[in-house]
Amino acid sequence: MSTLNALKQNCRKVICIGRNYADHIAELNNTRPKQPFFFLKPSSSILLPDHGPVLRPKGVSLHYEVELALVIGRTVRDLDERDEEGVLGAIESYLLAIDMTARNVQEEAKKKGLPWSIAKGFDTFLPISSVIPKTAIPDPHNVHLSLSVNDQVRQSDNTELMLFKIPRQIAEISKVMTLEKGDIVLTGTPKGVGSVEAGDVMKCGIKVDGKELQEGRIEVE
Amino acid sequence: MSTLNALKQNCRKVICIGRNYADHIAELNNTRPKQPFFFLKPSSSILLPDHGPVLRPKGVSLHYEVELALVIGRTVRDLDERDEEGVLGAIESYLLAIDMTARNVQEEAKKKGLPWSIAKGFDTFLPISSVIPKTAIPDPHNVHLSLSVNDQVRQSDNTELMLFKIPRQIAEISKVMTLEKGDIVLTGTPKGVGSVEAGDVMKCGIKVDGKELQEGRIEVE
Numbered sequence: 533m534s535t536l537n538a539l540k541q542n543c544r545k546v547i548c549i550g551r552n553y554a555d556h557i558a559e560l561n562n563t564r565p566k567q568p569f570f571f572l573k574p575s576s577s578i579l580l581p582d583h584g585p586v587l588r589p590k591g592v593s594l595h596y597e598v599e600l601a602l603v604i605g606r607t608v609r610d611l612d613e614r615d616e617e618g619v620l621g622a623i624e625s626y627l628l629a630i631d632m633t634a635r636n637v638q639e640e641a642k643k644k645g646l647p648w649s650i651a652k653g654f655d656t657f658l659p660i661s662s663v664i665p666k667t668a669i670p671d672p673h674n675v676h677l678s679l680s681v682n683d684q685v686r687q688s689d690n691t692e693l694m695l696f697k698i699p700r701q702i703a704e705i706s707k708v709m710t711l712e713k714g715d716i717v718l719t720g721t722p723k724g725v726g727s728v729e730a731g732d733v734m735k736c737g738i739k740v741d742g743k744e745l746q747e748g749r750i751e752v753e
Numbered sequence: 754m755s756t757l758n759a760l761k762q763n764c765r766k767v768i769c770i771g772r773n774y775a776d777h778i779a780e781l782n783n784t785r786p787k788q789p790f791f792f793l794k795p796s797s798s799i800l801l802p803d804h805g806p807v808l809r810p811k812g813v814s815l816h817y818e819v820e821l822a823l824v825i826g827r828t829v830r831d832l833d834e835r836d837e838e839g840v841l842g843a844i845e846s847y848l849l850a851i852d853m854t855a856r857n858v859q860e861e862a863k864k865k866g867l868p869w870s871i872a873k874g875f876d877t878f879l880p881i882s883s884v885i886p887k888t889a890i891p892d893p894h895n896v897h898l899s900l901s902v903n904d905q906v907r908q909s910d911n912t913e914l915m916l917f918k919i920p921r922q923i924a925e926i927s928k929v930m931t932l933e934k935g936d937i938v939l940t941g942t943p944k945g946v947g948s949v950e951a952g953d954v955m956k957c958g959i960k961v962d963g964k965e966l967q968e969g970r971i972e973v974e
């Protein structure tokens with residue numbers, strides 16, 4: 533099995549931080565959370581590189597959200613965010629990922645107080661890049677994420693803008709649910725989310741010190 | 754690895770149907786859904802028999818919901834509910850399960866339009882029974898579920914009361930997310946949900962034709 537197939541096969545949960553960039557909260561008219569909140573995507577929604585396209589369910593307004601993702605390397609629970617070594621030691625590698633969202637389904641769920649699982653959980657709703665070795669990202673709070681649609685840049689921001697940093701995210705998640713090897717954490721999306729239509733091509737990239745990481749590229753229809 | 758350890762280890766998602774019994778909808782003042790909706794619990798929340806107690810996070814109003822659960826035996830997607838054979842053929846075995854819920858956390862999430870994942874996803878929030886062989890339940894829409902707290906019966910109803918039957922549930926889920934071997938589906942809870950305190954003992958049982966199934970017992974603090 534290829535590394536990427538194994539990644540999908542070994543992933544038992546995907547935990548996604550919501551509302552973690554101020555300008556993204558503003559663009560969707562959401563309120564800023566006092567503490568990190570998160571939701572689950574099923575591992576069945578993972579779309580491996582070159583396994584596209586993303587499938588748009590009928591009647592769905594399909595939005596992209598580019599995010600830095602963490603692959604967990606060991607079982608951790610009840611972590612303290614001040615234990616930076618413990619927290620960052622739990623990270624095995626990184627990915628770039630697109631948290632595809634059925635925005636109209638999500639908006640209706642929000643209005644009705646219903647779960648987000650359907651809006652976030654369709655097959656193909658989680659395109660990922662190849663695995664980015666941990667050593668390629670010396671500081672996950674200082675990388676530049678971008679997403680373009682048909683070569684027009686739509687999202688382009690630095691992870692330094694995260695409201696809750698990664699140690700806080702992992703600590704909060706681990707106080708609710710044990711994180712296990714193979715789990716994936718999505719760290720939130722910067723501003724610029726929007727919709728795509730059939731045939732549109734999304735390209736995502738991640739830069740460290742101005743240099744593009746080849747493993748971090750996503751190109752998907 | 755024991756069968757039950759393997760069950761937890763091989764489970765990649767747990768999909769739970771919400772509001773599937775009319776009297777339970779009424780008791781929580783919820784509105785009746787026009788179509789089945791569902792949410793995810795992480796497999797890390799599974800609590801195997803004799804691995805208790807259920808852990809109550811600080812400040813949480815901890816509610817029980819007894820439910821009939823299905824263990825999926827093969828990969829299925831886009832099933833048609835009228836294809837009863839295809840749907841029921843996807844079921845490998847049954848479990849009894851308690852969908853533990855941080856009710857106050859869920860109520861706040863509902864009010865704010867936030868996801869349910871935290872309210873539903875804490876470690877130990879999914880106590881399950883031993884595996885019930887498929888042959889032991891000739892008709893999953895005609896079994897009797899019960900839950901008692903300190904030997905006082907709190908939930909006691911027949912699965913014939915389900916608003917959406919199992920073929921409809923599996924079909925709807927499979928149109929959103931591919932179901933895979935080892936996935937678990939919770940089919941909703943009848944009326945009578947309520948809270949438990951530390952030290953309370955929950956016992957659950959399932960009867961077919963008035964006869965208790967030994968494999969289906971849960972006893973957990």
Ligand SMILES: [Mg+2]
Binds near residue numbers: 792
């Ligand atoms: Mg949810």
Ligand SMILES: [Mg+2]
Binds near residue numbers: 548597720721
């Ligand atoms: Mg997101």
Ligand SMILES: [Mg+2]
Binds near residue numbers: 820939941942
């Ligand atoms: Mg339930």
